Amino acid sequence: xxxxxxxxxxxxxxxxxxxxxxxxxxxxxxxxxxxxxxxxxxxxxxxxxxxxxxxxxxxxxxxxxxxxxxxxxxxxxxxxxxxxxxxxxxxxxxxxxxxxxxxxxxxxxxxxxxxxxxxxxxxxxxxxxxxxxxxxxxxxxxxxxxxxxxxxxxxxxxxxxxxxxxxxxxxxxxxxxxxxxxxxxxxxxxxxxxxxxxxxxxxxxxxxxxxxxxxxxxxxxxxxxxxxxxxxxxxxxxxxxxxxxxxxxxxxxxxxxxxxxxxxxxxxxxxxxxxxxxxxxxxxxxxxxxxxxxxxxxxxxxxxxxxxxxxxxxxxxxxxxxxxxxxxxxxxxxxxxxxxxxxxxxxxxxxxxxxxxxxxxxxxxxxxxxxxxxxxxxxxxxxxxxxxxxxxxxxxxxxxxxx
Amino acid sequence: xxxxxxxxxxxxxxxxxxxxxxxxxxxxxxxxxxxxxxxxxxxxxxxxxxxxxxxxxxxxxxxxxxxxxxxxxxxxxxxxxxxxxxxxxxxxxxxxxxxxxxxxxxxxxxxxxxxxxxxxxxxxxxxxxxxxxxxxxxxxxxxxxxxxxxxxxxxxxxxxxxxxxxxxxxxxxxxxxxxxxxxxxxxxxxxxxxxxxxxxxxxxxxxxxxxxxxxxxxxxxxxxxxxxxxxxxxxxxxxxxxxxxxxxxxxxxxxxxxxxxxxxxxxxxxxxxxxxxxxxxxxxxxxxxxxxxxx
Numbered sequence: 001x002x003x004x005x006x007x008x009x010x011x012x013x014x015x016x017x018x019x020x021x022x023x024x025x026x027x028x029x030x031x032x033x034x035x036x037x038x039x040x041x042x043x044x045x046x047x048x049x050x051x052x053x054x055x056x057x058x059x060x061x062x063x064x065x066x067x068x069x070x071x072x073x074x075x076x077x078x079x080x081x082x083x084x085x086x087x088x089x090x091x092x093x094x095x096x097x098x099x100x101x102x103x104x105x106x107x108x109x110x111x112x113x114x115x116x117x118x119x120x121x122x123x124x125x126x127x128x129x130x131x132x133x134x135x136x137x138x139x140x141x142x143x144x145x146x147x148x149x150x151x152x153x154x155x156x157x158x159x160x161x162x163x164x165x166x167x168x169x170x171x172x173x174x175x176x177x178x179x180x181x182x183x184x185x186x187x188x189x190x191x192x193x194x195x196x197x198x199x200x201x202x203x204x205x206x207x208x209x210x211x212x213x214x215x216x217x218x219x220x221x222x223x224x225x226x227x228x229x230x231x232x233x234x235x236x237x238x239x240x241x242x243x244x245x246x247x248x249x250x251x252x253x254x255x256x257x258x259x260x261x262x263x264x265x266x267x268x269x270x271x272x273x274x275x276x277x278x279x280x281x282x283x284x285x286x287x288x289x290x291x292x293x294x295x296x297x298x299x300x301x302x303x304x305x306x307x308x309x310x311x312x313x314x315x316x317x318x319x320x321x322x323x324x325x326x327x328x329x330x331x332x333x334x335x336x337x338x339x340x341x342x343x344x345x346x347x348x349x350x351x352x353x354x355x356x357x358x359x360x361x362x363x364x365x366x367x368x369x370x371x372x373x374x375x376x377x378x379x380x381x382x383x384x385x386x387x388x389x390x391x392x393x394x395x396x397x398x399x400x401x402x403x
Numbered sequence: 404x405x406x407x408x409x410x411x412x413x414x415x416x417x418x419x420x421x422x423x424x425x426x427x428x429x430x431x432x433x434x435x436x437x438x439x440x441x442x443x444x445x446x447x448x449x450x451x452x453x454x455x456x457x458x459x460x461x462x463x464x465x466x467x468x469x470x471x472x473x474x475x476x477x478x479x480x481x482x483x484x485x486x487x488x489x490x491x492x493x494x495x496x497x498x499x500x501x502x503x504x505x506x507x508x509x510x511x512x513x514x515x516x517x518x519x520x521x522x523x524x525x526x527x528x529x530x531x532x533x534x535x536x537x538x539x540x541x542x543x544x545x546x547x548x549x550x551x552x553x554x555x556x557x558x559x560x561x562x563x564x565x566x567x568x569x570x571x572x573x574x575x576x577x578x579x580x581x582x583x584x585x586x587x588x589x590x591x592x593x594x595x596x597x598x599x600x601x602x603x604x605x606x607x608x609x610x611x612x613x614x615x616x617x618x619x620x621x622x623x624x625x626x627x628x629x630x631x632x633x634x635x636x637x638x639x640x641x642x643x644x645x646x647x648x649x650x651x652x653x654x655x656x657x658x659x660x661x662x663x664x665x666x667x668x669x670x671x672x673x674x675x676x677x678x679x680x681x682x683x684x685x686x687x688x689x690x691x692x693x694x695x696x697x698x
Contacts, residue, residue: 023543024540025538026466026561027540027560027562027565027566027574028564028565028585030541031567032565171464177464180465180466183466184466184589184590187589188587188589188590188594284516287511287538288464288512290538299516300485300487300516300517301512301514301515301516302463302480302485302513303463303464303512
């Protein structure tokens with residue numbers, strides 16, 4: 001892949017981005033993954049499929065989401081001109097719906113009647129439960145017990161939407177364990193079940209498919225910034241857990257050499273404490289959940305527990321395309337701590353009247369670090385990929401407020 | 404294979420054919436609940452009737468395993484288990500047993516981190532005969548399968564109910580030692596095996612391969628083991644044995660007195676089921692075994 005003049009051609013036919021990606025799954029799942037690859041390959045070039053997806057993105061999810069000049073924030077930070085891509089305004093409150101609409105239409109096309117999913121913060125689970133309600137499909141969402149506790153509003157929303165939420169008590173009881181359990185379910189229910197993965201990770205074709213469905217974010221930004229400014233942005237910033245909102249924003253710009261890109265991992269209580277979720281900053285390549293990528297692990301290859309105040313970033317791995325983009329140097333990967341994210345959360349709420357999710361608050365924390373050193377004509381676009389309603393209890397607890 | 408003289412797996416299946424019975428394959432996780440107790444169990448298994456020993460390589464995220472084997476991995480890791488210790492356990496077993504084949508079963512990441520070449524060297528030196536790596540399908544053969552075969556380690560592939568006729572040749576390519584037929588669609592130790600469906604699947608597999616066929620993933624009782632032993636070349640039991648280890652350990656994972664004896668007693672009952680299977684009810688599935696008897 002290094003021989004190509006583009007960063008946008010991957011993956012290869014075996015699902016590899018450089019050495020990353022691949023299809024590391026049990027034999028029981030292999031035929032299903034090959035079926036999915038075939039079905040997606042046909043759907044993505046079928047005008048009827050594209051038209052149907054566009055319809056739901058516009059009329060149901062509310063796309064395009066605005067590109068908003070965060071004027072007061074820009075003034076306060078005294079530097080770059082900051083834009084927010086307002087994906088928190090989508091139906092269900094985050095970018096997750098983009099991917100869910102794509103995959104649910106594919107599941108219908110494949111005649112699957114039962115949808116399973118994993119969720120961390122619950123944003124993906126809510127989006128899955130939503131599209132399952134819309135299309136009248138059975139829905140089972142796996143969620144770690146720890147996450148169920150800290151994201152109670154989303155758990156209730158999923159149940160209202162008719163989903164069965166299955167608590168996962170194995171391992172660290174968070175997103176990675178929910179994904180293990182969803183894979184176990186899939187192996188046991190191969191005939192009628194579609195696994196709707198929420199991030200740009202997992203076995204091929206998921207990383208590429210989820211990226212494609214999320215790339216609507218970047219495509220819209222391109223049009224919107226050209227209209228607003230007459231040129232492309234200088235810097236794009238997004239938070240990164242598995243990496244679906246980041247790859248969705250970045251991918252359409254990967255070959256625009258003048259556009260710098262920064263992905264912000266969760267540094268939790270600090271990289272040096274070991275309690276973080278920064279797989280690229282502090283992990284090493286390994287194989288988990290169907291793909292080779294950067295993972296938090298010990299020297300025996302055992303996966304270690306991630307930590308972040310943000311349940312959506314609390315995952316010890318990262319999408320394989322990000323691993324490759326890191327190695328090629330095309331995207332810069334940095335991190336922000338729980339405390340920095342909380343500070344950004346408050347600032348955004350007070351200055352812009354937007355309560356961001358704790359996930360994009362990590363991206364904003366990095367914007368706060370760099371914006372002041374940039375000139376006033378530097379165009380910076382940050383993906384505000386989720387809204388913070390779900391995080392209100394967590395933030396109250398962190399601030400010592402009893403609700 | 405690199406060294407035919409030391410092919411314990413082929414020798415063991417040839418011996419079983421000569422005896423006219425199926426083999427009994429036991430699975431326990433290496434180092435569960437601790438290294439010494441685990442070694443005592445493994446050393447006792449051949450006398451309890453195990454014809455072939457599968458040893459689980461403990462992993463933090465065993466995606467194809469049910470609660471029993473997940474818990475066994477966690478006990479082993481908590482007690483200091485690692486891939487290095489697993490290889491040491493095989494070496495210690497080999498000191499007293501040069502005939503029973505040992506197959507390591509697990510997930511790729513610990514091997515990848517250990518280093519593929521170094522792992523193959525150390526596994527051979529310890530006396531490992533084969534590998535079953537759940538998350539390495541034929542599509543990823545270049546990772547470990549091909550270098551392992553080249554070095555003389557068997558690479559045993561899983562065939563499953565979702566492996567259709569079109570895919571089977573791909574699964575059988577670069578497979579050696581035996582075929583492990585996963586009798587259910589599901590994770591270990593959950594659903595129960597349907598022996599009639601297995602009989603049909605095994606006879607279909609036989610049309611495509613000369614390799615012995617072991618069946619596992621849903622066998623819990625001596626009766627189920629016997630039913631499988633009538634149609635397949637070996638029956639694999641894991642969760643039932645691992646459950647005995649769980650029952651024999653206290654809440655913190657420490658072995659209580661009698662744990663080893665309890666596990667071996669369970670193995671003995673299952674082995675008896677396998678050994679007597681064809682005495683009371685010879686079945687149609689025996690056709691290849693009986694025809695091979697005289698050869």
